[in-house]
Amino acid sequence: MDKTNCLVLGIETSCDETSAAVVENGRKVLSNVISSQIDIHQKYGGVVPEIASRKHVEIINIVIQDALDQAGVTFEDIDVIGVTYGPGLIGALLVGVSTAKALAFALDKPLVGVHHIEGHIAANYLEHQDLQPPYVCLVASGGHSHIVYVQDYNHFKILGQTRDDAAGEAFDKVARVIGLGYPGGPLIDQIAKEGNEEAVNFPRVSFEDGSLDFSFSGVKTAVLNHINKLEQKGETYNKADIAASFQRAVVEVLVDKTITAAKNEGVDVIALAGGVAANSALRKLLMQEAKHHGFKVKYPSPILCTDNAAMIACAAYYEYISAKRADLDLNAVPNLRLGESVYNGLNKKED
Ligand code: KG4
Numbered sequence: 117m118d119k120t121n122c123l124v125l126g127i128e129t130s131c132d133e134t135s136a137a138v139v140e141n142g143r144k145v146l147s148n149v150i151s152s153q154i155d156i157h158q159k160y161g162g163v164v165p166e167i168a169s170r171k172h173v174e175i176i177n178i179v180i181q182d183a184l185d186q187a188g189v190t191f192e193d194i195d196v197i198g199v200t201y202g203p204g205l206i207g208a209l210l211v212g213v214s215t216a217k218a219l220a221f222a223l224d225k226p227l228v229g230v231h232h233i234e235g236h237i238a239a240n241y242l243e244h245q246d247l248q249p250p251y252v253c254l255v256a257s258g259g260h261s262h263i264v265y266v267q268d269y270n271h272f273k274i275l276g277q278t279r280d281d282a283a284g285e286a287f288d289k290v291a292r293v294i295g296l297g298y299p300g301g302p303l304i305d306q307i308a309k310e311g312n313e314e315a316v317n318f319p320r321v322s323f324e325d326g327s328l329d330f331s332f333s334g335v336k337t338a339v340l341n342h343i344n345k346l347e348q349k350g351e352t353y354n355k356a357d358i359a360a361s362f363q364r365a366v367v368e369v370l371v372d373k374t375i376t377a378a379k380n381e382g383v384d385v386i387a388l389a390g391g392v393a394a395n396s397a398l399r400k401l402l403m404q405e406a407k408h409h410g411f412k413v414k415y416p417s418p419i420l421c422t423d424n425a426a427m428i429a430c431a432a433y434y435e436y437i438s439a440k441r442a443d444l445d446l447n448a449v450p451n452l453r454l455g456e457s458v459y460n461g462l463n464k465k466e467d
C-alpha cells in the first residue's frame with residue numbers, strides 16, 4: 117500500500133447525523149458532509165430511533181456522493197472504506213454498515229470497522245497535526261463519559277466511565293426540565309453565560325478512593341428536586357442561575373478526574389472529545405487547571421466535536437495502517453465496548 121497518499125472514505129450513522137467524509141493520510145480533511153436530523157427529532161424532545169434509521173436510508177447515498185464531489189475525487193480514488201459499527205442505535209448503525217459493506221464489495225476496497233468513541237478521540241488528529249499518543253482523553257457525549265488513556269493510535273485503556281447517565285444526557289435532561297429544548301447542551305452553555313454558577317450548590321459525586329468513575333444522575337435529580345420545591349412554594353427561579361450552577365457541578369467533576377488521570381498516567385497532554393467537549397465552561401476550566409498542573413490541552417473545533425465522518429475516516433486510517441480489516445460479515449454492535457474493538461478484534465480480522 118502507498119502510505120504517502122491514502123484516501124479513506126468515512127461513513128457515520130450511529131445516531132441522528134448522516135455523515136460521509138474523505139480524509140487523506142488520516143490527517144487532512146478533503147470533505148466532511150454532515151446531514152443533521154435534529155430539526156426532525158426536536159419536536160419529540162429526543163432522538164426517535166425508527167425515524168433516525170429511515171432518514172439515514174433516505175439520504176446516505178446523496179451524502180456520500182456529496183463528500184466525494186467536495187473532495188474532488190471518485191469512488192475509484194478511494195483506498196479504504198471506514199464505518200462506525202458501534203456503539204449506537206442498532207437500526208441507525210446498520211444503514212452505515214450495510215452501505216459501507218456494499219461499497220467495499222462492489223469496488224473491491226478494504227473495509228475497516230470503527231468504534232464511535234475511537235472516532236471522537238481521533239477528531240483531535242485532524243486539527244492538531246503534532247498530536248501523538250500517549251495522552252489522556254476525556255470523551256463526553258450524549259451517550260458516553262469516559263476518561264481514556266490513549267496508549268497508541270489504536271490501543272486504549274478506559275480509566276473511568278459513568279456509572280449511570282452520560283454527561284451530555286444530563287445536560288439534555290436538565291435543559292428539558294427548565295424548558296430550554298433539545299439538544300440541551302448548547303442551550304445550557306449559552307444561557308449559563310448570564311447566570312451565577314454559585315447560585316445553587318448542586319452535588320459533585322465521588323466514589324471510593326481513587327475511582328475515576330462518574331455519576332451524573334444525582335445532580336440531575338438534585339436540579340429536578342430544587343425546581344419542584346420552588347414551584348410548590350409558588351416561587352419563580354432564574355433559569356440562567358440553575359443552568360450555570362448545574363453546568364459548574366458537572367464540569368468541575370469532569371475536569372478534576374481528568375487532571376487526576378493525567379497525573380496518574382504521567383502524560384503531558386490532555387485531549388477533549390465528544391459533543392460535550394464543545395462546552396465553553398468545560399474548556400475554560402480545563403485550560404485553567406491544566407495550566408496550573410503543567411499539562412497541554414487539545415480539543416477539536418465544535419464541528420468536529422459532534423458526530424461526523426471525518427473523525428471516523430481518521431480512526432479508520434490508523435486501524436488500516438496497523439493492518440486491521442473487517443470482513444463482509446461485519447455487523448452493527450449497539451453496545452460495543454471500547455476495549456473490544458481493539459483488543460479482541462471483535463468482527464475484525466488481522467491480515
Ligand atoms: O458526540 P455527540 O454529537 O453525539 C453522541 O455521540 O452522543 O454528542 C451530543 C451531546 C448532546 O447530549 C448535546 O447536548 C451535547 O453533546 N453537547 C453539549 C454542547 N454541545 C453539544 N453539551 C454541553 N455543552 C455544549 N456546548
Ligand code: ZN
Nearest residue numbers: 257391422423
Ligand atoms: Zn458521538
